[in-house]
Amino acid sequence: MKLHLALLQSDLVWESPDKNLENFDRMLAAVSEQTDLVVLPEMFSTGFTMNPERVERDAAARTLEWMRDRAASMNIALAGSLVWPLETGYANRFIFMCPDGQFHFYDKRHTFTLTGEHKAYKSGDQKVVWQYKGFRICPQICYDLRFPVFSRNTEDYDLLLYVANWPEPRVLAWDTLLRARAIENMAYVVGVNRLGNDQNGLTFIGHTSAYNALGEQLAYSEQQEVVSVSLDREKLLEIRQKLPFLNDRDSFTPGW
Template sequence: MSPKLKLALVQSHLIWEDPEANRALFEEKIQTITEDVDLIILPEMFSTGFTMNPENIEAEEDRKTVEWMRKVAEQCNAALIGSIVFSEGKTYRNRLFFVDPNGNPKTYDKRHTFTLAGEDKVYEAGTSKLLLEYKGFKICPLICYDLRFPVWARNVENYDVLIYVANWPKPRIAAWDTLLKARAIENMAYCVGVNRIGVDGLGYEYSGHSAVYDTLGNQIAYSEKKEVLYTTLEKNDIDITRNKLKFLEDRDDFNLVK
C-alpha cells in the first residue's frame, strides 16, 4: 500500500514575545485535533511572533519550547514542526525544529533572513538544507522568506514534500499564494504553507492563506481563519505524476557556491 501522510496545519494568531502564553495557546489548539494525524505544522516563530528583539526573550525559553514540542509530539504520537527564536550565547537564529513522535529533534536554520525587516542584522543565517525521511516521505522544510528563492528550494534531492512555515503579512499575500503554487509545480512535489493570522506587536496584519498544493499546482487545502486545517498527502499521486511527466529529469545541473 502506498504511504499516506496526514497533516494538521495550525493557523493561529500569536501572542507577542510571550513564549509561555504561546505554548499554552498551541497546546489548547492541538488538544482540539480529533483526527489521527502524522504531522502537526505550526507557523514561523510560533512562540514569540516575528520579533527583531530576541534579547527580550529569556534565554531559557527556547529550550523550554523545544521540550514542550517533544512532550506534545510524544503525547500526540505525531511529529511537530515550527520555527522559534533560538539563542547560542550572543548569536540568535530563526531555527526550525522537526520533532518526531519519539521526541527526537532535527533542525534547520532559515537561509534567507528577511532584510526588509532587518532580520539579517539580528539572526545568523543558515547554510544547509534539511531533508527528512518520515512515514515513507522525503520532506524539505523551509522558512517564510526562503519562499522567494527558487534555487534554494530546487528539488535536486527528489523530495516529496516542501513545507514553508511563515509570518507572511497581508499586503504581500498575493505573492505568498502565487509562489507556493509555483514551488509545487516546478519541483513536482506537494507544497505546504502554514502562515499566521492577526496583528503582531508592531502593528503588521497577517491574513493566513495557509494552503497545500499538489504536484501539478492544484490547491487541495486552504484557509483564511483561525482553525486547524487537515489534509492527506498520497505518495502514489507523486509517483504517478512523475512517471507520466518526467519534467524533473530535464532540470538544470548546478551547485550552489555560497
C-alpha cells in the first residue's frame, strides 16, 4: 500500500489569499496524476501573519471552497493551514480536504510565543489522527515540531505531517528535528516549508523533506517546485516488525 505525495514548496504573497491561490493553481498543474495527497505550507494563503484581522473574514471560506474544488476535480486530498476566523478570535487551522468534499481539521497546539502568535491565535487543545487511503496521518504545524511529547506515537500513526513557515536562521533545527521525530516515532515524517521573504524581514529557504522510520531522507528541496515522494506502508511495517522499539516506549501521557 503506497501513498503518493506532492509537496508544494513556494514563496508566499503577504496577506493576499487570491494571489497565493493563483500561484498554487499554477503549481497544481505540474502535479502527477498518480498523486494521492498534495501538501501546502503553513498559512499558505497569507504567510505567517500576526495580524489576522487584516485578512478578510470570508477569505477562509473562499480558500476552503478552492480546496474543495481542486480536491474534487483532481481526485486528490489537499492539505495545509490557514488563518481561520472563530466566533471570537482566530485559529491557525490545518485543513485536510478529501476528494469527496469532506474535510478534517487540526488547530495548532503550540502557538509561537516568540512572535506573539499566542496573542493573535487561540491554541488548539486536541491531537488528532486522520485515516486516508490506508494510512494513519497525524497533522502538526511548525512550532509543534519542537515538542516531542505532543507528537509521541501512542496512536500507531504511519505519517507525521508538518506544515511550516520555518525561517533560515533556525533551519538546522528544522532538519534535525524532522529526522528525530521519524526515528523516535518509527514513522514517516514529512515537513513542507515555504520560500522567500516575509514582511517581518525573515528569509525562508525551504528544506521541505521526507524521512522514513530509520531517519533516511526520501525527498528534499530548496527550490520553488513540486516535490514528489511515495510512502510504502508495507515497508514501514517491516521496519517496525524487525525493530519493535515502540513496544518499549514510556507510558506517561502529556499534561494538556
